[in-house]
Amino acid sequence: MSVPTPDVLPAPDATVTVGAYLATRLRQLDGPHVFGLPGDFSLGLLDEMLAVPGIEWVGCTNELNAAYAADAYARGRRGLAAVVTTYGVGELSAMNGIAGSYAEDVPVVLVSGMPPTKARAEGLLLHHTLVDGDHDHFVRAYREVTAAGTVLRAATAVGQIDRLLLTAINEGKPVYLGIPADVAVARVPAANLALPLRRSPSDPTSIQQFRAALVALLAAEPSLTVLAGPRVHRRRLEGELAKLADLPGVRIATQAGAKAMLDERHPASLGTYMGAMTRSAATRDAVDGAPLLVLAGTTLSDVLTGLFTHRFSPEDAVELGFESARIGASLFHGLHMDDSLRILHEVVAERGFPPLPPLPKEPRPGVPDAPDSDVLTQGQFWAEVQQWMPEGVTAIADAGTALFGALALHMPHNSDLLAQPVWSSIGYTLPATLGISLAVPEHRSVLFIGDGAAQLTIQELATILHGGHTPIIVLINNAGYTIERAIQSPHAVYQDITSWDWAALPSVLAPGVPVLTTTVRTREALALALVQARERTDRLVLVEAVLDPSDAPELLVELGRGAARANGAPPPAG
The missing domain is CATH 3.40.50.1220 (TPP-binding domain)
Structure with a gap:
């Protein structure tokens, strides 16, 4: 298969497959990592894409996690990211992540490996369909969460791929690309690959x-x-x-x-x-x-x-x-x-504005006094994190306790905070840690995530471990959905989750991979665990911090009160 490399332009009469053309464009747009899962309708497409030099496959544990990881990757690279799924079951699993990318202006390309063109045209009652002969249900569904989308035909594939990728670049939104199995391996002219895709200049x-x-x-x-x-x-x-x-x-x-x-x-x-x-x-x-x-x-x-x-x-x-x-x-x-x-x-x-007077210096939060040193409070937790947080990291905070605690931090020099405050899909950040670790390997990732959020997407910890990534994961174990407790019905049964042995989980997901795990219940133990985590750069570190389910960061308490009023919830008893 003739595939252009970054240093060699294609001959005027050269051809490549549609899959190779797409992969080469992704590589040119600084999106060489392709996230996803295989399926029978996408296997030919994946073979063609992965034959392109420089393209790396990142196999995830489910399609939702792949979409989350690609979202964070695109944010970190400030470029394009691709998710490849199979038709129907795969693309629907990824849809929540793609919707989040749309809400938060992240250019992700959802690539769906589809049944062959003839099967689609004849309306065959295939697996992964709704067995009604209509193969475009999911194409139409994706119109609601993408800026543009199409199902490729070989004759127009080159122009359509370029059009969709440019839409993603220009609008900062995800796009949908359906590629039937026969189209994925069809050969198309390669000449356009010599012309880089760029945003048009301002008027x-x-x-x-x-x-x-x-x-x-x-x-x-x-x-x-x-x-x-x-x-x-x-x-x-x-x-x-x-x-x-x-x-x-x-x-x-x-x-x-x-x-x-x-x-x-x-x-x-x-x-x-x-x-x-x-x-x-x-x-x-x-x-x-x-x-x-x-x-x-x-x-x-x-x-x-x-x-x-x-x-x-x-x-x-x-x-x-x-x-x-x-x-x-x-x-x-x-x-x-x-x-x-x-x-x-x-x-x-x-x-030439005149200078403004200096802003008043705000003191950084200190470690509050604790009448009971055997109990770790949210105030103590975030104060210790503030004192410990190293420079040059990417902090990642999941929606809920983690985000509203992290927002009160003074971020250190050369650091970033990755969060999803608009879409606010809990569980986003664990797969996002995979994506950002690949996108910005020079910054160590520090993930703050609640136990409820982690239970949604914890499988991707296996991919992180087997990939050799070494983030610090600080898991806030407060026995349930604290962000929902802060809004309404804090003692309702639906706010609780099952108890997991978090410290044992890494050894189950990645036997033999060295990991440092610690469970802390006091301020002193947390301070020691954080220091150890910073020093052990050679392995993933999991710090489980056990906190009271009724305790929450001040910002989260304020949000909960406001959200309760907005939702018409009854005032709390007493």
């Missing part, structure tokens, strides 16, 4: 008009406040944000989905903004009362705005989106965020 007229409008707007303003969201991170624009922060008269806050995108030690950093749930009154006042507010790549969802308790008016702010910008009633279409953020930096530098 020059929009650039000029946006710059002029921004100059006029800033002329009368005394300073600039930016609320930066996760879409800045998706576009790899942290550098532009940092350059903007270096200018006088600029303050920058980040949303929970983009925490630590700007180094939290930077003099211009306001920290994390979450409406009424913002930890710092100064931060909330700076954002809500800003004379001029720029919303850069933000998502104004319930969790990210503190259940819609933000006091600023989005209509009065300047908005910078993936593919457009807005100043007042003026929309600037075809303006990429990398250009709008760059222009903002240039115009602010030319404007």
